[in-house]
Amino acid sequence: IALTETGSVTATAKALNRVPSAITTRIQNVESQLGKVLFIKSRGKFHPTGEGHLLYESALKIIELVTSAEDQVTRPRPGGRFRIGALDSMAATRLPRPLARLYQNHQSISVELMTGISRTLLNAVLSYELDAAFIADAPIDDRLERMPVYCEELVIIAAANFPLIKHPHDLCRTTLLAFQDGCSYRDKLTTWLKSAGIRPVRLAEMSSYHAILGAVSAGMGAGVVPKAILETFPSTELISVHPFDRAHSSVTTDLIWRKNEKTANVIALIEILRALE
Incomplete structure (x- = not known):
């Protein structure tokens, strides 16, 4: 030179x-x-x-x-690859707005979004596959730092002609439609059932909320979803919505990242989430 x-x-x-x-x-x-x-x-x-x-x-x-x-x-500044994990429902309902703002404010950031159940996302953060993730009811773990972001209300959904669901016994003969084991929302519903000594007579695992909504509307069984996801379903007349015990239906979603690794990208996302509160 x-x-x-x-x-x-x-x-x-x-x-x-x-x-x-x-x-x-x-x-x-x-x-x-x-x-x-x-x-x-x-x-x-x-x-x-x-x-x-x-x-x-x-x-x-x-x-x-x-x-x-x-x-x-x-002198770290936001930029480069930012690997974020999120629940399937959150990716469809809550994340589009903050991610759009993140792209507007920091054009050098390249987001890679991975969706999955809480346990999968938690393990991905701990194994350095993700930089941060939005998960429901994050367990206490000294390896992580967190920030509460959203409070979700869960509801039980069933076919439009399904009888009113008020008690776990109302689902004792019903197939439950849910994500695989490790899903926080599934855990909430099964815990509610177990509180009354009820075990699902049958359980069908689905890979997405829209699969659950479609199967429910066809009369295959009942499922549990965040209330916000119903806004994305075009055929709500085909399903019935049943609120249940608030102690089991209220879920806090946290943004988690590895301890002492609050990067410039994570800080930028946190600032946007706070600004949009």
């Missing part, structure tokens, strides 16, 4: 605090290694060849990247 910009071995040596012979030897070594002539001397000045100029431009980009990386470490 210095030789291209100065055109002088002497000036380059002075700038780099080296002897001129060291600069000459270094250039010769690089040319020998690459098998290309990088400089031509004309009228007492060194001029880069086409290959030399290409190497010069690439070297400038490398210096810029290294400087940017060092700056990010010493």
